Amino acid sequence: MMLLGWLGLSGALVSAxxxxxxxxxxxxxxxxxxxxxxxxxxxIAAIFMPGLALGAAGRWSDVLIWVGAAAIFGWAIAALANxxxxxxxxx
Amino acid sequence: xINLKARETRTLVAVHGWAGAVLGLLLYAVIVTGTAAVxxxxxxxxxxxxxxxxxxxxxxxxxVLLQLEAQTPEQFREDLSVRAAPSGNVWAFFHTDEIVDxxxxxxxxxxxxxxxxxxxxxxxxxxxxxxxxxxxxxxxRFYVDLHVRLHLPNPWGLIVTGILGLAMxxxxxxxxxxxxxxxxxxxxxRGRSRLVGLRDxxxxxxxxxLPHAFVLAFxxxxxxxxIAVGLPMLAKIAFKGDVRAMVTTLNGLPVxxxxxxxxxxxxxxxxxxxxxxxxxxxxxxxxxxGRADSRITVFPAPRSGDLSASRLIYNGATGELIRERPIVxxxxxxxxxxxxxxxxxxxxNFAGWWSRAVWFALGAASAFxxxxxxxxxxxxxxxxxxxxxxxxxxxxxxxxxxxxxxxAAMAYFLSLPSLTSVFWTPVAFLIAAALALVPALTxxxxxxxxxxLFGATGILLLTLPLLRxxxxxxxxxxxxxxxxxxxxxxxxxxxxxxxxxxxxxVTALRSREPATFGAGSFMQSAE
Numbered sequence: 001m002m003l004l005g006w007l008g009l010s011g012a013l014v015s016a017x018x019x020x021x022x023x024x025x026x027x028x029x030x031x032x033x034x035x036x037x038x039x040x041x042x043x044i045a046a047i048f049m050p051g052l053a054l055g056a057a058g059r060w061s062d063v064l065i066w067v068g069a070a071a072i073f074g075w076a077i078a079a080l081a082n083x084x085x086x087x088x089x090x091x
Numbered sequence: 092x093i094n095l096k097a098r099e100t101r102t103l104v105a106v107h108g109w110a111g112a113v114l115g116l117l118l119y120a121v122i123v124t125g126t127a128a129v130x131x132x133x134x135x136x137x138x139x140x141x142x143x144x145x146x147x148x149x150x151x152x153x154x155v156l157l158q159l160e161a162q163t164p165e166q167f168r169e170d171l172s173v174r175a176a177p178s179g180n181v182w183a184f185f186h187t188d189e190i191v192d193x194x195x196x197x198x199x200x201x202x203x204x205x206x207x208x209x210x211x212x213x214x215x216x217x218x219x220x221x222x223x224x225x226x227x228x229x230x231x232r233f234y235v236d237l238h239v240r241l242h243l244p245n246p247w248g249l250i251v252t253g254i255l256g257l258a259m260x261x262x263x264x265x266x267x268x269x270x271x272x273x274x275x276x277x278x279x280x281r282g283r284s285r286l287v288g289l290r291d292x293x294x295x296x297x298x299x300x301l302p303h304a305f306v307l308a309f310x311x312x313x314x315x316x317x318i319a320v321g322l323p324m325l326a327k328i329a330f331k332g333d334v335r336a337m338v339t340t341l342n343g344l345p346v347x348x349x350x351x352x353x354x355x356x357x358x359x360x361x362x363x364x365x366x367x368x369x370x371x372x373x374x375x376x377x378x379x380x381g382r383a384d385s386r387i388t389v390f391p392a393p394r395s396g397d398l399s400a401s402r403l404i405y406n407g408a409t410g411e412l413i414r415e416r417p418i419v420x421x422x423x424x425x426x427x428x429x430x431x432x433x434x435x436x437x438x439x440n441f442a443g444w445w446s447r448a449v450w451f452a453l454g455a456a457s458a459f460x461x462x463x464x465x466x467x468x469x470x471x472x473x474x475x476x477x478x479x480x481x482x483x484x485x486x487x488x489x490x491x492x493x494x495x496x497x498x499a500a501m502a503y504f505l506s507l508p509s510l511t512s513v514f515w516t517p518v519a520f521l522i523a524a525a526l527a528l529v530p531a532l533t534x535x536x537x538x539x540x541x542x543x544l545f546g547a548t549g550i551l552l553l554t555l556p557l558l559r560x561x562x563x564x565x566x567x568x569x570x571x572x573x574x575x576x577x578x579x580x581x582x583x584x585x586x587x588x589x590x591x592x593x594x595x596x597v598t599a600l601r602s603r604e605p606a607t608f609g610a611g612s613f614m615q616s617a618e
Contacts, residue, residue, distance in 0.1 A: 004395055004442055005442045005443065005444075005445030006445075008442070029278040059396065061398060061441050064398075065442060065446055065449055068446075071299045071300055071303060071453065072452045074299045077278075078277065078278045078280060081278055
């Protein structure tokens with residue numbers, strides 16, 4: 001099958017970009033009041049779009065790669081976002 | 092957000108915590124070894140030093156098998172298994188069934204066939220013992236057996252790992268229910284120096300890897316219990332313990348016709364199977380050779396992009412295809428599709444290096460979740476002597492297991508030239524585990540033990556590619572020429588893993604404050 005794996009990874013990168021924006025504006029992480037709920041909902045929907053598209057195309061191997069890679073990217077983004085935060089907050 | 096009463100939450104915290112505290116260390120061992128076992132075939136190829144071809148069953152075999160049959164005693168000619176070995180050679184096992192201690196086992200002669208039909212080795216014995224005594228795959232098998240059955244005897248090892256899979260499911264479900272803000276806190280990490288920070292590390296990693304944890308726990312428990320309990324019970328209840336009768340019935344071919352008949356041409360059968368499957372072939376089992384009811388069952392790899400593959404059943408006398416069948420039953424069904432998914436989804440072998448890399452990363456993340464959960468549990472109880480002891484054991488297993496696995500790999504390479512790797516691989520693992528116990532018992536700051544052991548693991552990993560080359564392992568050029576890209580890829584990944592271990596150890600040892608074990612309250616912010 002053409003592009004096996006590449007499509008799953010590309011989808012995960014698209015999802016990761018949305019996760020990164022979500023992490024950047026996350027009010028809990030920043031310790032601020034809730035804001036822009038519409039944007040957050042849009043980003044959450046966008047995170048799942050690549051997986052839905054791959055599933056609709058019947059690319060099940062790529063769906064599994066997408067869900068796994070997006071989870072790992074999400075974890076890494078959560079860690080990196082907090083490292084940056086700690087650096088900014090440190091004297 | 093799930094709102095539960097305080098009492099229900101307390102119960103879930105207890106279930107989550109005790110499931111982890113009682114079985115967490117074994118679960119950690121199963122997950123870490125499973126993470127390595129994702130690359131089991133690549134490890135066997137990389138460490139074995141035998142370069143075959145990338146598709147071993149895509150070569151003429153019939154003539155060489157006829158020649159081997161003539162050298163094989165009559166009593167072992169009834170059945171033949173032909174398998175693509177991880178090294179790229181072919182294992183041909185002429186065998187017959189015999190009852191040993193009440194169990195049906197296969198005894199016969201195993202030939203290893205290299206490229207061009209060259210016979211590389213010959214060994215006689217029981218099939219599972221011959222496989223267990225192969226010095227060239229000892230390292231990969233050691234990791235896989237540790238993951239699958241913790242090296243406990245059958246069926247107890249499988250039952251224990253099945254229970255561990257269920258414990259992981261329990262921990263995942265109770266974790267979701269007891270954390271009120273699981274998804275809202277998905278980006279919140281407050282640093283590891285405080286107890287609440289450690290809780291964040293645990294719950295954030297657990298949240299991100301939740302789908303994977305569910306899938307792995309369920310499929311792992313299913314595989315363990317199906318092999319240890321389900322299939323033997325089915326054979327015992329429905330077929331009076333006759334496994335062969337069960338398989339024949341499940342294949343939908345219960346005809347018994349012992350009349351003599353000529354054997355078909357295996358090359359023609361394999362060529363037809365390859366054309367139909369449009370994928371490399373992994374295994375062919377030939378039953379009742381020389382009889383009219385002779386059958387050849389061919390197991391291909393899944394087609395590129397597919398998650399599972401059908402089996403092809405041929406008439407062993409005429410070489411004609413009888414039927415293509417799914418993993419269960421004779422016709423495609425939803426049940427067969429679901430059962431067919433369990434293997435690839437658990438092993439992560441459905442899309443080559445891509446899926447294996449992702450599954451490896453998810454396995455490492457799951458190991459972190461287990462270990463951080465255990466650390467959290469013992470830190471909250473650091474004022475109690477018994478739990479402090481568990482803290483030391485957790486530090487020992489957490490850092491000592493990867494260290495012992497790397498030491499086992501080192502011993503494997505050192506003992507391979509003398510063909511004693513089957514003995515030295517597990518022995519070195521145990522020696523290294525005992526050595527790792529020394530800092531875990533003697534160092535004042537428990538927190539410094541795992542980074543120290545990770546650093547040692549990294550150093551061992553960095554030496555492995557050099558050691559592999561020093562004991563005569565194939566170079567990158569030879570491996571690539573044989574179509575075995577796994578050799579340079581594994582060298583690269585091992586070095587990368589070694590560097591990551593050393594760097595993380597240096598960072599942790601520099602920045603880590605003295606032990607900050609404090610007695611946290613039993614109910615933290617999760618509640």
